[in-house]
Amino acid sequence: xxxxxxxxxxxxxxxxxxxxxxxxxxxxxxxxxxxxxxxxxxxxxxxxxxxxxxxxxxxxxxxxxxxxxxxxxxxxxxxxxxxxxxxxxxxxxxxxxxxxxxxxxxxxxxxxxxxxxxxxxxxxxxxxxxxxxxxxxxxxxxxxxxxxxxxxxxxxxxxxxxxxxxxxxxxxxxxxxxxxxxxxxxxxxxxxxxxxxxxxxxxxxxxxxxxxxxxxxxxxxxxxxxxxxxxxxxxxxxxxxxxxxxxxxxxxxxxxxxxxxxxxxxxxxxxxxxxxxxxxxxxxxx
Amino acid sequence: xxxxxxxxxxxxxxxxxxxxxxxxxxxxxxxxxxxxxxxxxxxxxxxxxxxxxxxxxxxxxxxxxxxxxxxxxxxxxxxxxxxxxxxxxxxxxxxxxxxxxxxxxxxxxxxxxxxxxxxxxxxxxxxxxxxxxxxxxxxxxxxxxxxxxxxxxxxxxxxxxxxxxxxxxxxxxxxxxxxxxxxxxxxxxxxxxxxxxxxxxxxxxxxxxxxxxxxxxxxxxxxxxxxxxxxxxxxxxxxxxxxxxxxxxxxxxxxxxxxxxxxxx
Numbered sequence: 001x002x003x004x005x006x007x008x009x010x011x012x013x014x015x016x017x018x019x020x021x022x023x024x025x026x027x028x029x030x031x032x033x034x035x036x037x038x039x040x041x042x043x044x045x046x047x048x049x050x051x052x053x054x055x056x057x058x059x060x061x062x063x064x065x066x067x068x069x070x071x072x073x074x075x076x077x078x079x080x081x082x083x084x085x086x087x088x089x090x091x092x093x094x095x096x097x098x099x100x101x102x103x104x105x106x107x108x109x110x111x112x113x114x115x116x117x118x119x120x121x122x123x124x125x126x127x128x129x130x131x132x133x134x135x136x137x138x139x140x141x142x143x144x145x146x147x148x149x150x151x152x153x154x155x156x157x158x159x160x161x162x163x164x165x166x167x168x169x170x171x172x173x174x175x176x177x178x179x180x181x182x183x184x185x186x187x188x189x190x191x192x193x194x195x196x197x198x199x200x201x202x203x204x205x206x207x208x209x210x211x212x213x214x215x216x217x218x219x220x221x222x223x224x225x226x227x228x229x230x231x232x233x234x235x236x237x238x239x240x241x242x243x244x245x246x247x248x249x250x251x252x253x254x255x256x257x258x259x260x261x262x263x264x265x266x267x268x269x270x271x272x273x274x275x276x277x278x279x280x281x282x283x284x285x286x
Numbered sequence: 287x288x289x290x291x292x293x294x295x296x297x298x299x300x301x302x303x304x305x306x307x308x309x310x311x312x313x314x315x316x317x318x319x320x321x322x323x324x325x326x327x328x329x330x331x332x333x334x335x336x337x338x339x340x341x342x343x344x345x346x347x348x349x350x351x352x353x354x355x356x357x358x359x360x361x362x363x364x365x366x367x368x369x370x371x372x373x374x375x376x377x378x379x380x381x382x383x384x385x386x387x388x389x390x391x392x393x394x395x396x397x398x399x400x401x402x403x404x405x406x407x408x409x410x411x412x413x414x415x416x417x418x419x420x421x422x423x424x425x426x427x428x429x430x431x432x433x434x435x436x437x438x439x440x441x442x443x444x445x446x447x448x449x450x451x452x453x454x455x456x457x458x459x460x461x462x463x464x465x466x467x468x469x470x471x472x473x474x475x476x477x478x479x480x481x482x483x484x485x486x487x488x489x490x491x492x493x494x495x496x497x498x499x500x501x502x503x504x505x506x507x508x509x510x511x512x513x514x515x516x517x518x519x520x521x522x523x524x525x526x527x528x529x530x531x532x533x534x535x536x537x538x539x540x541x542x543x544x545x546x547x548x549x550x551x
Contacts, residue, residue, distance in 0.1 A: 017351075052463065095461070095494055096465060096486075096490050098485065098489035098490050098493075109468040113469050143493065158467070
């Protein structure tokens with residue numbers, strides 16, 4: 001069953017002024033429960049605007065967002081209620097930390113949901129363990145920690161609300177490779193242990209190809225491709241033509257094809273490439 | 287939400303008014319304000335309204351946008367009107383009433399004066415980019431350097447402040463969204479609760495403002511900024527024929543208004 005559905009979603013910023021700009025136009029998408037979804041698209045393609053509709057931070061100019069069948073923008077209460085179910089981690093979330101201790105910052109979300117002290121403690125501890133924050137850091141000030149640690153604290157702050165849908169806007173932007181791996185690992189852990197739906201915006205095609213079960217491509221405010229990594233990366237030329245990257249392995253496969261080596265199946269991960277090349281050497285197609 | 291703030295915003299365009307030298311426009315606004323304060327009676331008010339309307343038409347600024355900018359001033363405007371209606375001596379509208387014909391007339395004129403004053407200054411900020419505005423100010427105030435007024439530093443601070451207003455608004459918007467996503471509530475609750483709810487916005491905002499200030503200082507230093515001395519400009523401001531024409535018209539307008547005042551119109 002679909003958990004969250006967007007119906008003909010359109011959003012125009014600053015309508016009626018010289019700065020008017022349509023960010024997304026007529027987007028209809030259905031996101032079933034438990035999927036790992038990657039959203040790709042270059043800057044200004046409307047992906048950030050789209051995800052902010054999913055927890056009612058932005059009201060659509062026209063169209064609807066349905067959560068379990070009911071309109072999330074129906075009234076004030078439902079707009080606040082939806083944020084318990086849909087957790088959104090913004091780009092560079094470390095800039096939103098404000099509390100005196102790491103613990104208090106992670107507890108901000110659950111506290112706003114009026115849980116008991118015990119419940120809050122349990123959720124904070126759980127979120128901290130999901131994101132690999134050591135217990136001895138809990139009483140430190142978040143502002144004096146490293147960039148990667150801050151990022152994980154901010155993500156923990158959202159995870160502590162135990163959202164059924166976790167959306168992350170470029171969670172690895174500006175981190176070193178080790179930091180990226182840790183954060184992506186944390187997110188996969190959360191998904192595996194809770195069965196949550198995860199939506200991730202990323203510019204790193206290798207990450208998206210490796211993790212996502214479904215990839216949605218935005219361009220100019222519309223969805224241009226939507227499908228499994230197989231389907232999406234088999235259209236590598238189209239991705240390149242709208243100014244996006246393709247996974248390194250796909251690029252290599254394309255180059256091989258140009259040299260006359262037809263691998264015969266879409267390749268988008270390192271493992272898949274190795275397999276396809278081995279299969280090719282033995283004269284089979286995969 | 288926060289992006290709707292229009293107070294002092296710049297509307298890009300390519301009209302004859304947009305193309306005027308910022309110095310001309312600053313001087314014109316000064317002339318306009320002095321002229322406005324010469325107005326004593328309906329004829330002169332009508333002329334000022336006509337001039338303001340003409341400038342608005344020339345710069346393609348719609349009446350709607352102008353009124354949007356006036357919104358924050360509505361309280362002051364109403365207060366002025368009420369005070370003038372009730373505190374002016376004269377012939378009562380009805381026997382025994384406090385309200386006088388003179389009071390009503392005075393109130394309308396005062397409101398007109400405030401609205402026209404704001405309209406004039408808004409026309410300047412609507413049609414001149416902040417950078418051009420501070421450049422113009424710096425050049426106009428240049429003579430003050432002789433008496434050791436730090437003109438360059440003052441205008442540099444001004445342009446930096448103006449430059450960072452949109453950035454900080456955007457940042458506030460972003461932080462607010464992020465905290466709302468974590469269940470923060472800025473709209474409900476008592477006054478104390480709502481004031482407390484601002485903390486999750488203010489702390490990150492201050493942290494980032496300090497970080498930006500730090501980065502900006504380093505960036506300026508690494509480009510060898512050392513104050514205004516010997517600094518040259520990429521875009522030199524140059525008076526054109528249109529500027530001279532506009533200034534002459536402005537002076538004539540002021541002279542005309544002074545004449546009208548002498549004749550008591």
